[in-house]
Each structure stands twice: as structure tokens, then as C-alpha cells.
Amino acid sequence: MYWSETPDVFNDFVSESIRRDTFDKILRSLHFADNMKMIDDRFYKVRPFSQHHNNVSNLQFQQEFHSIDEIMIPYCGKHGVKQFIRGKPVRFGFKVWVACTSDGSLLYFEPYCGSDTKIPDIGLGEGPNVVYQRTNGEPLKDDIL
Structure with a gap:
């Protein structure tokens, strides 16, 4: 969604700062609570x-x-x-x-x-x-x- 080209969700800062695959890897391992x-x-x-x-x-x-x-x-x-x-x-x-x-x-x-x-x-x-x-x-x- 962050790298989508539609104007309602596109963000230059996000798309130029980090690669999509790296962002997906971070989201997969990001936890705030112990399961x-x-x-x-x-x-x-x-x-x-x-x-x-x-x-x-x-x-x-x-x-x-x-x-x-x-x-x-x-x-x-x-x-x-x-x-x-x-x-x-x-x-x-x-x-x-x-x-x-x-x-x-x-x-x-x-x-x-x-x-x-x-x-x-x-x-x-x-x-x-x-x-x-x-x-x-x-x-x-x-x-x-």
C-alpha cells in the first residue's frame, strides 16, 4: 500500500527511504507484545x-x-x-x-x-x-x- 501509485496512499518519503521488501521484512518481525x-x-x-x-x-x-x-x-x-x-x-x-x-x-x-x-x-x-x-x-x- 505504501508503494502504491494512487494519490490517496502514495507517500514520496516512504517510497524513497526504504525498499518495499525491506519494509515487509520489518513488518513481519515487528512485535509489541509477547505471544x-x-x-x-x-x-x-x-x-x-x-x-x-x-x-x-x-x-x-x-x-x-x-x-x-x-x-x-x-x-x-x-x-x-x-x-x-x-x-x-x-x-x-x-x-x-x-x-x-x-x-x-x-x-x-x-x-x-x-x-x-x-x-x-x-x-x-x-x-x-x-x-x-x-x-x-x-x-x-x-x-x-
Whole structure:
């Protein structure tokens, strides 16, 4: 995808910096979690990365205006938490809750995995749960860091 010639995904910096085969080898061996320590979490492989990013970015980016929304990461393979949303530009993929600053810097992201999502439920729905958790600064359920 990074070396595709279509204008929506093509990136000169990536395609000229590293060869495609080298990049594929790196992606095959890149791991954020130990497979032997599987926990009951559908995103256990990327959970340490997301928690570390969320903790570090909360210390660095303190701005007045934030935006909280859901995004879809395109994915067409098989996975238990892959979402399908009819009528969206990206219909198949992983749904992720994100909070960004007004200049577009990513502050926080939490992968959506149905009832196993690590955002506390206050009974108002998915969106308000994320906003409430971010504004009150409460730690996520089952936070391992």
C-alpha cells in the first residue's frame, strides 16, 4: 500500500527511504507484545503500544481545544473485531476512538472491540463514554501500565 501509485496512499518519503521488501521484512518481525503472555484482550498485541502512547502524549500536549471522534483503519482480512459500517468511505476495518488537538496531533486512541473496549460505560452510549473518560482523566479499565 505504501508503494502504491494512487494519490490517496502514495507517500514520496516512504517510497524513497526504504525498499518495499525491506519494509515487509520489518513488518513481519515487528512485535509489541509477547505471544506467550496472551491475555483476554482482542488487541493484546498493540495494547502496550497504545497505552504507552496515551501516557506519553498526555504529558506532552496540553492544549485548550480537542476533538474526539471515531476513525476506521482499513482492513479487509479476517479478525474478530473487524467492523462493517455501511455507507462510509472505509466500510471494513478497525474502529478506533481518537482524541486530537486542534493542530491534528494525536493525543489518545483506544481500539473499539465491542463490550471488551477498555472505556468505562456510564450508560450514555459510546461517544459520551469516551468524552467522559477523557475529560475526567480516569484511568482505563484493566490498565496494565
